[in-house]
Amino acid sequence: MSNLVRLEAPEAETLRLAPHNLEAEQALLGAVLVNNEAFDRVSDFLEPGHFFEALHGRIFEVIAKLLRAGKVATPITLKTYLPDLDLGGMTVPQYLVRLAANATTIINAAEYGRTIYELALRRNLISIGEGMVNRAYDAPVDESPRAQIEDAERKLYGLAESGRFEGGFQSFASALKIAIDMASEAFKRDGGLSGTATGLHDLDQKMGGLQRSDLVILAGRPAMGKTALATNIAYNIAKAWRGERAADGLMKTVEGGIVGFFSLEMSAEQLATRIVAEQSNIPSFKIRRGDISPEEFGKLHEAVAEMQSIPLHIDQSGGISIAQLAARARRLKRQYGLDFLVVDYLQLLTGASKKGENRVQELTEITTGLKALAKELNVPIMALSQLSRQVEQRDDKRPQLADLRESGSIEQDADVVMFVFREEYYLQNKEPKPGTEDHLKWQTEMDRVHGKAEVIIGKQRHGPTGSVQLQFDANVTRFSTLAKEDYLPERLE
Structure with a gap:
């Protein structure tokens, strides 16, 4: 036993958290609670699942349901639909009031929404990557690597196409410009x-x-x-x-x-x-x-x-x-x-x-x-x-x-x-x-x-x-x- 080499204890690895920004989530929710019009700036691309904090996603979901039903979303109207949780000595209604109180302006609401959305995309990319690695290690006998590649491509393109925040309505002037550009190209092209x-x-x-x-x-x-x-x-x-x-x-x-x-x-x-x-x-x-x-x-x-x-x-x-x-x-x-x-x-x-x-x-x-x-x-x-x-x-x-x-x-x-x-x-x-x-x-x-x-x-x-x-x-x-x-x-x- 005296010949055994002593093994040193491994150094503790630094814990890597998934990309997130709780402050941006709080700022967005606070802005919406203060002025419900802020919701319209993010509603066409942001979803409850994009929030890192589960409670924030639930708050956003309830806000969306209330506003789409033609009601007002405030800390008072929201508290009925949220779970009664202890948030480190603070109740959920108190937390809602704190979010609204700390909100200053709705000007940056769209930017906060984009930040939340892009961080959610990065978390999804990590999830897809981890899934690819695990699936490659433990692949079924009847599944070829080519099938795994095509499945990964499908997931990546699905992620790329979902919830794009550049979509939505565009002015008639911008649509008209595209039409005129197309006609101009046709005029220049051989055969018109x-x-x-x-x-x-x-x-x-x-x-x-x-x-x-x-x-x-x-x-x-x-x-x-x-x-x-x-x-x-x-x-x-x-x-x-x-x-x-x-x-x-x-x-x-x-x-x-x-x-x-x-x-x-x-x-x-x-x-x-x-x-x-x-x-x-x-x-x-x-x-x-x-x-x-x-x-x-x-x-x-x-x-x-x-x-x-x-x-x-x-x-x-x-x-x-x-x-x-x-x-x-x-x-x-x-x-x-x-x-x-x-x-x-x-x-x-x-x-x-x-x-x-x-x-x-x-x-x-x-x-x-x-x-x-x-x-x-x-x-x-x-x-x-x-x-x-x-x-x-x-x-x-x-x-x-x-x-x-x-x-x-x-x-x-x-x-x-x-x-x-x-x-x-x-x-x-x-x-x-x-x-x-x-x-x-x-x-x-x-x-x-x-x-x-x-x-x-x-x-x-x-x-x-x-x-x-x-x-x-x-x-x-x-x-x-x-x-x-x-x-x-x-x-x-």
Whole structure:
């Protein structure tokens, strides 16, 4: 025993209290008790849970209930609703009187409120951090680190978005300035669009481009070309991207945009092959088989070289939830920037509800989440959607809003609903016997619709509904602006 080393007693660690400011809490409550108008300066962002001292939070809660009921909040009216506690030789009614007596002015009430709110945020950050550490140490076997990261991101963004004190009403003059600035930017931008140009002239003229914070639903039956149109628009926007360094040192988008593409159905390789085919004008099946000529290989090489530098980011994960999609979109914007987001397609996302439960309710959660994400990131989100089979049972196959699957939530949350329709697809499956009169009529109809597609705008909050005719090359699945038959170029003098 004599060989044992004597262990020194550890020094007492300094106790670290969570960030708080009791004086600010007392000053705010005192100001409200003296003049109830002080409550209006903090009521839109401050909540009882933001107070460090539980009694202060309870006092603030009772004040809020009294004032919202149209009553007066004073030490006398409050004492009935508060617990009878011994506060170191002072009762709660006496403490209320002391708070009111020590209050001097309500001028700093809003500043006191912000101090309380920001300290509460710091305490919540500490709580989230401690939770992350403890969860990482004792994680369940079936929970991956990636799931923990996404959960932590969700909590952090939830914290960032809750109770912002810069919200609330704004003057009409400030709203008017934003509107005029947007119109000014549209005037300066090529094409005079208020939103992001899709690269399809007629569609841009109808919509004014893709507007920030909008949820755009692009729907259609299989083989109509939904994904092709989405990839065309995504590539056009990414290819047109041009940025400039702002005064704060950050890169600001001037033309086009940085694009994120969630391909839930196709792999990144399939999507890339399709885009290469569109841009090189070589069918994708020939590219996959290597059945191309030396001339075509040169065109392919040129297209790939041009595409390597465009800001288009693809996520090929299948079966992800709306929460996971939101977390990855936020991360993309933080790391690289983001101006346009595509989700292909809506019905492949999952909500928080368990499988087997009400699918309509789950889809409502998904569309509401996508609309909220568009507003949060301030970017247009285009979500592709399947249409129900009832389209096939009608003589007129043009889709309508009622054809959307679980249409209630999709139609309600969307700012724009567009349908892709190709009459050629339906006609070619109805070919009559060659040599008959019916076949001649059919051939005439096929010539009329060959290589054409129709984008039907069924809903648009910012502009008119209607349809736009586009050129469609089925071999390379490429949409482009349809050349007008009656268009004649201007004669040069």
